[in-house]
Amino acid sequence: xxxxxxxxxxxxxxxxxxxxxxxxxxxxxxxxxxxxxxxxxxxxxxxxxxxxxxxxxxxxxxxxxxxxxxxxxxxxxxxxxxxxxxxxxxxxxxxxxxxxxxxxxxxxxxxxxxxxxxxxxxxxxxxxxxxxxxxxxxxxxxxxxxxxxxxxxxxxxxxxxxxxxxxxxxxxxxxxxxxxxxxxxxxxxxxxxxxxxxxxxxxxxxxxxxxxxxxxxxxxxxxxxxxxxxxxxxxxxxxxxxxxxxxxxxxxxxxxxxxxxxxxxxxxxxxxxxxxxxxxxxxxxxxxxxxxxxxxxxxxxxxxxxx
Ligand SMILES: Cc1ncc(COP(=O)(O)O)c(C=O)c1O
Numbered sequence: 001x002x003x004x005x006x007x008x009x010x011x012x013x014x015x016x017x018x019x020x021x022x023x024x025x026x027x028x029x030x031x032x033x034x035x036x037x038x039x040x041x042x043x044x045x046x047x048x049x050x051x052x053x054x055x056x057x058x059x060x061x062x063x064x065x066x067x068x069x070x071x072x073x074x075x076x077x078x079x080x081x082x083x084x085x086x087x088x089x090x091x092x093x094x095x096x097x098x099x100x101x102x103x104x105x106x107x108x109x110x111x112x113x114x115x116x117x118x119x120x121x122x123x124x125x126x127x128x129x130x131x132x133x134x135x136x137x138x139x140x141x142x143x144x145x146x147x148x149x150x151x152x153x154x155x156x157x158x159x160x161x162x163x164x165x166x167x168x169x170x171x172x173x174x175x176x177x178x179x180x181x182x183x184x185x186x187x188x189x190x191x192x193x194x195x196x197x198x199x200x201x202x203x204x205x206x207x208x209x210x211x212x213x214x215x216x217x218x219x220x221x222x223x224x225x226x227x228x229x230x231x232x233x234x235x236x237x238x239x240x241x242x243x244x245x246x247x248x249x250x251x252x253x254x255x256x257x258x259x260x261x262x263x264x265x266x267x268x269x270x271x272x273x274x275x276x277x278x279x280x281x282x283x284x285x286x287x288x289x290x291x292x293x294x295x296x297x298x299x300x301x302x303x304x305x306x307x
Contacts, residue, residue: 007088009081009120012072014088020119027102027111032161034101035063038256041086041122041305042291043093048086049302050096051256051291053079055219060098063157069100069111072118083305085122090307095125101160133179134284137264137276138253140193142242143169143181147191147214155191155214166194180253182245182266185214189239196253196261197221200244201279207244210237220254226299227286233279250277252284260284 008020028034039056041048057078064071073081078098086094098120102111145168148155153162165183173181173194182198185191190209192198197218200207206228209215228235245251249272251263260283262276289295290302 003123003125005089005091005121005123007085009085011117011119014084020121022117023104025104025107026117027104027107027114028160030107031102031109031111032159032164033067033069033111033114034099034160035060035067035069036097036099036158036160037063038158039082039096039098040125040256040291041082041091041094041096042302044292044302044304045294046304047307048092048094049291049304050079050082050086052219052223052301053082053096053303055222056256057082057098059158059217059219060100063154063159064100066154066157067159069102069116071100072116078120079303081120082122083303085120086305087307089122091122091124092307093124094122097121097123099160133261134259135262135276137262137271137274138179139177139265139268140180140182140263141173141176141178141267142245143172143183145169145172145181145183147183147185149186150212150214156211156217158216170194183214184242185209187213187239188241189213190242190245191215192218193253193255193258196255196258198263199224199252199254200240200248201250201252201277202244202248204233204279206233206235206279207238207240208235209240213239218254218256220256220259223287223299223301224252224254224260224283227283228279231282231286245271248272250280252280260287 037056057075100118102114103117105114169181192215245266
């Protein structure tokens with residue numbers, strides 16, 4: 001079944017899903033000249049609630065700036081559109097996808113003569129790596145693909161064309177029987193998964209690669225850091241070599257799609273004893289407590305929607 005919903009916002013209007021169309025000469029289709037976000041609305045006792053929506057739209061505007069594709073809306077306006085589209089579709093939980101892209105005019109590589117088009121979709125969506133994965137973890141490989149260097153592309157932005165890098169990492173991992181691949185950056189240090197940031201726990205200390213290791217500054221990454229510090233763990237943003245992956249007591253991924261998912265093996269070597277570890281579980285418990293189990297939203301991460 002293709003992903004879909006009843007309504008979608010496109011260029012200023014909420015319209016029926018099937019009417020949201022573009023011409024095949026759309027610039028973004030040819031050259032990846034688009035920017036996007038992936039946001040969740042969780043089902044809570046008080047209805048759907050958008051998780052850290054403002055931060056996602058701030059990052060969308062940042063990606064727009066880097067890609068030189070002006071955003072048609074401000075952060076506040078994007079938030080309102082997201083709320084309106086979840087409401088229009090009457091979704092109790094949702095994946096929200098805004099996309100701003102260069103439209104149809106010419107095929108010159110510099111697309112700035114093309115109009116800017118934008119959509120925001122909300123669709124029903126379950127867990128990306130599966131429910132089982134949240135408890136038992138996933139098996140991953142170190143990718144043969146390097147993460148893109150920051151003097152070549154913009155790892156800190158979510159620009160459509162850059163996701164060829166993520167596709168290479170994910171397709172290779174899947175073909176090799178792994179759930180995900182971890183890319184090494186151009187300097188030889190651990191970077192991130194195709195759509196997740198990575199955390200490594202060693203002797204009770206939590207390590208995660210810094211922004212300079214060609215990572216996207218994940219919003220779930222930031223949430224995990226805040227939770228871990230609040231729980232009293234030491235968190236170090238530090239460039240890490242590949243062997244840290246093999247020496248780790250625990251590893252977990254963070255991402256809007258993956259949420260907080262343990263990694264149980266890397267390159268067929270078990271991480272720790274091959275089971276979810278106590279630090280991962282402690283961070284997960286706080287995270288899922290807030291987004292799923294009505295624990296106090298102490299950081300103000302949720303924006304409730306009245307359906
Ligand atoms: C390459 C990449 N890294 C990391 C992440 C995780 O970021 P976030 O937690 O903001 O979803 C994503 C997903 O957006 C991603 O595409």
